[in-house]
Structures are given as structure tokens and as C-alpha cells.
Amino acid sequence: MQICMNWDEIAFDWNHVRAFLATVEEGSLSAAARATRQAQPTLGRQVAALEEALGVTLFERVGRKLVLTPSGAELVAHVRTMGEAATRISLAASGQSQSVAGLVRISASDVTAAFILPNLLRALRQRAPELEIELIADNNLSDLQHRDADIAIRHVRPEQPELIARKLHDDTASFYATHAYLEAAGRPAQLSDLNALDFIAFFDTEALITHFNALGMNLTKENFRLSSNSGVVGWQMVCAGLGIGIMSDRVAARAPEVVRVLPSMEPLSFPTWLVSHRELLTSARIRLVYDYLAKGLR
Template sequence: MKIRGIAKICLSVMHICMNWSGLSFDWNQARAFLVTAETGSFSAAARALHMTQPTLGRQVAGLEQALDIVLFERIGRKLELTPAGREMLEHVRAMGDGAMKASLTASGRAQSVTGDVCVSVTDIFAIYTMPAIVAELRRIAPQVRIRVLASNALSDLQRREADIAVRHVAPTQPDLIARKVRESTGHLYASRSYLTKFGPIRTPDDVRTADFIGIGTEDEMLRFMQEWGLPITADNIRAVGDSGGAGWEMARQGLGLVPMSVDLARYYPDMEMVLPDLPHVPVPYWLTVHRELHSSKRIRLVFDHLVAVLGRKELPGPGM
């Protein structure tokens, strides 16, 4: 297929904008192209859009056919945008941002207390704290359905990955409203069974031969521990993963030491704080919402409830 240049692409973008006028252009195809371009592969885009890879591939192929241009070419196992694809991406991305802003504005004006509210939290928070919060919200606003997005990555509120986020870092985007609602501390913990087997740990030197459970990457864990004043090496990290909940449960089963916030550890008498004289690690809680969504009645209700819960002396925990 011959690439017809920027005039062709601009005309195609105009067709997208006029889709409601009866033209055959499919915005779902444009979204499939946009996510594929941003993720770099059909498989990653299919996962992000919760569809099968063949379906996504057909949507991108349909867009290429509708526009009479080639958007991607394969370089080995990688997808590369063609010059026409790069031009198209710029316009479709701008359209996506515009559609998102329109959606945010419409959602922000909604005054119904019926509907979904998506809250993005860490996996630890999702497992141990959110069940009690959801139960309270069910009593307060039974028509609101809470969607819990459990992810240790920072959700993009501007792209509506979530309506509200509980984060341990302050957001930097100007369109987000953030409120610091809690300041907790992190410490080093081990199960009683592990300490019985390993022996007493009274000084940082005592952990030189101890086993550690890593959360995040091995390099991040090692750097964090060494900056904390613990003389360990990569050999001490006997298990590592990106799930804080899995790391905590492995430590509870006697597999090693793990850092954790006191908010969670206080509910587990089988876990003991190790080296309590180590400097406490600050664990702030930032509650974040998009500025437009802050005027939505149902989202404001959930936001205000989270403010109240996170402001309590103790967070709700397992079994509450």
C-alpha cells in the first residue's frame, strides 16, 4: 500500500472525529492501534485491553485497511511504527486525551450515588485493609460498587485507570488533587519460628547470615537494606517478588526477614520487630483524585470515607 502523506492522515483523523455522522471508521480500531503503539507489542496491548491477541490484530489490520496505509512493520520480534504510523499516533493520542478529558468532566458532574468507583491501592492494602473499608462503604452507600485495582505500580488517574489512588508518594501531575492523610513507619520483622531457628538478632552485624525476603527487584531491596544500615549482600536475599502480600506471608512461614509497615504488622503476634533501634522508615499515605472527579458525588463520598479511615489511629486489618 502506498503511503499518501500527512494530508491523507489528517483527512483520516477528520473522519474519526466525524464517526457519529455515519462514516465507517471504528474508534475501537484506533484505540487498538494507540495501545499497541504505546506498549510496543500486540500481546501487551491485548492484555491491557482485556482482549485476545488475534482480535486486537484484526482491529489494527482493519484500521490499516480503512486508512489505506501501513501503520507497523516487524523488525525481528519487535513492532516499529512506519512514518505514517508515527504521524497517525500523534493525532490519535491527541484525540484520546481529548476524549479522556471529556469523560473526566462528565464524570465529575455526575451527582448520582449509584455506580462504580475504582480505587487503586498496593497489593498489601488491597489484601489486608480494603475488605473492611468496602464493608463499611457497603453499609454507607449500598448502590456504589467499589472496584479495587491492586497494583504496586502508580496508576494513571489522568487516563482513568482509577478514580482514586492511595499512594505512598505525592503525585506531581498538576491536574491531581492530593491529600496526605497518614504518616506511618516501616520496620524489620521476622516470625518467631525463624528467630528460634536462627538465633537472637541484637545488632545489625547479626543479620550478616540471615535470610531476607525481597519485595520489588533484588537491586532495589539490596540498596534499601544497605542504606538502612544492614550489612547484607545479594546472597542474603533468598526469595524476591513484586507482591508485598506474598513476601509477608513467606516471612510469616519462617522463610526470612522482611520490611513492613507497623499498620499491618500489629495484627500478627507471631511476627516480631527485629532491631527496633534501627531508624524508622517513614510510610506516608497520599490520597489522590483527579481534579474533575472531585466534584462527583459518589467519588467524593468514597474519597471522604477513605480520608476518615486513613486518619484513624489504627487502620482496619484482617478479620475486622
């Protein structure tokens, strides 16, 4: 069954379309209402209004579930294509227009904020010079639901349905130390040799010990005489030759004074997610920054 209608004759309301798509994606009116932060009756009325405007039935109820009718299933493909095209047009216009202005707050770990983002932000400023960027260097997860930030770069996937998360890549990290430290302390030939060396703790020492020992090491607090709640400070201690630290291979490549410890050891892998609130991504300036970071961080 195909939908044949004159779109010029329809009073088209994109709020109704968003309600329809949210219901499709979430599987029920109640879940869609939570995802869009609306009352369920309001969202139900929007879906019903779209059905009335189009003159078709979009859902049928099977038990407690809403199931798309053939007309509804066909409409999903149409409105998603239209929505994606509208977003591309908006972003293209935003990238060219000087009217893309205002504040965008980006939250990231201090290591990412210090070593990864500045070069990206320089190019972004050239593209949209009227943007105001506030970079929040915080190793705790920012509360995007309460708008502590507009966009967050995280290494864990959010669980809240109101948040949109895009996985960018799996990054790698390895153990590093300076030539001078390894010459003085002795270059390890195998994993057990690390148990006699000094480590720099970033953030939670106990958590690091647990994580490293799960790799087959046997470290104690005696190995961690130096620590910092800042990844940047901890990394600078590694670069100063005070001990061994774990760091993103991408960041460590910028420090010629360090080398990988046990280069034959498989690097550790961790994901990078780009996160924002569902409602905020309707803002032209936030969507512009979000998509720009998604491309640049890859």
C-alpha cells in the first residue's frame, strides 16, 4: 500500500512529525513522552493530529504495543528523509552564515580539553567566528539533563533516554615513561617487571590498582607514591621522569620525551562518545558544533 497525497494541501506541523517519529523509535506513547519530555496525552494528540492531517491511520494497537500500519511504515521513511534533508540544509546555512552566534558549552576530561580540542576549536572559530565556546575541563560526568553543558565528550555511554550519544571511535592507551626514568629504574622486559617500578596515579588510585592488576600485574599503593586528581598534571609528572603513567596513544604521540613501556604489550582500548540533550540538538549553533566535533574527533 502506497501513500499518495498532495503535500501542498496538507497543513504540515513538524511538532506532530517529531511526536510520530519518537513513538516509532521508542515503541510506545509513554516511552516517547519520556524521551521528548512531554505529557503522554499531549504527545498522543499530536500523533492523532498528524493522522487527521494525512487522512491515514499510522498505528494500530496490538495488546499494549503500538504497531505501525503499512501506511505508517511507509511514512516513516518519507519523514526521516525529509528531516535529514532539513537538518543538512540548516547546518549548511549555519556554517556559512554569520548569524550562527551564541554560547556553546563543551564538557570534556582535562586531558581531552588540553591536548585534543584546542586545534579543533581554532578551525571551528574560523568557520563560525560569532560562536562563543566555553570549554569545561572536568573529569566527572557533566549533568547534561540539568544543562551543566550543552555537549559532552565521554568515555562511557549514557543511559538516560533524553540524551543522544554518537560513538566516534575506540581509542587506545598504553603505559609510558621517559627514557631517563627507564634508564635509571631499569627497562622492564616482561609484565611482572613493572611490579617494582613507580607509577603515577591519575584520579582514583584504588581503581587504577584494581584495573592494572586485572591485566596480570601485582601493584600495591607502594607503587603509587605520586598522584593527582588532574590527568594533565599527572601526565606532566610522567613527562618529567617521575614514573610510569597510562595515557591515550594519541596524546602521548605529542610528547617526544616519553616512550612506550613494554611496546609488545597490547594497548588498552576505550570508547569515545559525543553526547548532547535531545532537545538541544534542534539549536542550529549546537548542532553545528556537535556535527563538527563528531567529524573532527574521528
